[in-house]
Amino acid sequence: MGSTREGQDARDRDEEGRARSARPRDGLGRPLPYGAAGVERQPEGVVRRPRESVAEAQALLDAGKPFHAHEVFEDAWKSGPEAERALWRGLAQLAVGLTHAARGNLTGGPRLLRRGAASVEEWAGGSGRWDPYGMDLAGLAGWARRLAGEVxxxxTAVDARAAAPRLR
Known part of the structure; x- marks a missing residue:
C-alpha cells in the first residue's frame, strides 16, 4: 500500500485523474525524492508526425536521456496507425534497453535490447521497409545486439550518451 504525503492522496494524479507519479526523475527516468531537482519530464500523449518523433527521440538519445526517448516512441506507438505500432513499440524497447543498460541492469538491459532488435526486424521484414522515415532499422538492430553483448x-553499466544509437 502506498504511503501518503501530508495533504495528498496516496497516489499522484494528472489533470484527467489518472495515476501518475509527480516525483521528479533523473535523466535515466529514475525517481528522485519529492522536492529534489529533476530533469524535465516528457509530456505524455503528444501526437507528432513520424519524422518529428524520430528527430525528438534522437535529440533525447544524444542528450543521454533514453528513458525520455522511449516516451516519445511510446506516444508514436499509441497514436500512430495500427500497421506501424510494432515498429514504434520495438523502438521504445530499444530505448528502454539502453536505459536499463545505463542504470546497470546487466540482465534486463541486454534482454530488452535484443527484444527491440527482433521487433524492428520483424516489422521491417513484414513491411518490406528497412528505412521508414529515414531510419536504418538494420543498423539499429545490429547496434542493439552489439551493445547487449558488450554489456x-x-x-558494467554503459554511458547512455556515449552508447546512444543513430536512428538515421
Missing part, C-alpha cells in the same frame, strides 16, 4: 561481457 554482458563487461559486466
Amino acid at each position: 554482458e561481457e563487461s559486466g
